[in-house]
Amino acid sequence: MMFLWDWLTAALSxxxxxxxxxxxxxxxxxxxxxxxxxxxxxxxxxxxxxxxxQPHCEELQIADMTFRTHDLGGHKQARRVWREYLPAVDAVVFILDVSDPGRFREAQKELQGLLKDELTSGVPLLILGNKIDDPRAAGEFQLRTAFGLHGLTTGKETASLPEGRRAMELFMCSVKEKQGYGKAFRWLAQHF
Ligand SMILES: Nc1nc2c(ncn2[C@@H]2O[C@H](COP(=O)(O)OP(=O)(O)O)[C@@H](O)[C@H]2O)c(=O)[nH]1
Ligand SMILES: [Mg+2]
Incomplete structure (x- = not known):
């Protein structure tokens, strides 16, 4: 048990x-x-x-943190499900597959919908460009262009935000290679 607790603490830290x-x-x-x-x-x-x-939804709780996943795109049913959960969220993580440019348009549509959603308009938003280990991976600049993020993000280092702006930033990562997301979550944690 002690070992498990140490693990949990280390992971959250x-x-x-x-x-x-x-x-x-x-x-x-x-x-x-x-x-x-x-x-x-x-x-x-x-x-x-x-x-x-729910078929496209999973939840994980560690100490006082709850993490929940929802698949977007396609099913209207799925959208209803995550919107019902959204009013209560403290932060949103939007994950992109950077190795699949064939679906950038579809992903961007979902991101646009999310950005327009009043339910989460003030909630910090971390965008993760995942799968940078893949040889087909788009670069960060290319991704910012494809997703219209130039001028929208609020900075990787800054904890203080311009008046009235929601915290929003793109970080590149590889969940597979355990790269990039630690820094990204530490950025996010400053904002809620
Ligand atoms: N190359 C690579 N593959 C990844 C990475 N992260 C996830 N995958 C793979 O992408 C596929 C979809 O991952 P999954 O977590 O099921 O995606 P979800 O549908 O968003 O929950 C799986 O085959 C994963 O092994 C990554 O960082 N790099
Ligand atoms: Mg899944």
Missing amino acids: YLGLYHKKGKLVFLGLDNAGKTSLLNRLKFGTMATPHPTG
Whole structure:
């Protein structure tokens, strides 16, 4: 038990979430890497997170932090489900598969919908460009262009935000190679 607790504490500390309380939701198209990321948070294992009874939704709780995933795109039903959960979230993580430019348009549509959503208009938004280990991966600048992020993001280093702006930033990562998301979550943790 002690060992497990140490693991939990270490994992949350790494992400800047130790002693934090809140609900995070991971959104993105299917295949973006949401389930893989959730599993990584669960001590880097491939253990299966808690099924929620919804086919495209999973939940993981560590101490006072709750992490939840929802697949976007396609199904209207799925959209209703995550919107019902959204009013209660403290931060949103939007995950993109950077190795699949064929789905950038579809992903961008979902991101636009999210950016326009009044339910989460003030909530910090972390955009993760996942799968940078893949040889086909788009670069960060290319991704910012494809997703219209130039001038929208608020800075990787700054904790203080311009008046009235929501915290928003893009970080590149590889869940597979355990790269990039630690820094990204530490950025996010400053903002809720
Ligand atoms: N190359 C690579 N593949 C990844 C990475 N993260 C996830 N995957 C793979 O992408 C596929 C979809 O991942 P999954 O977590 O199920 O995506 P979800 O549908 O968003 O939950 C799986 O085959 C993963 O192994 C990554 O960082 N790099
Ligand atoms: Mg999944």
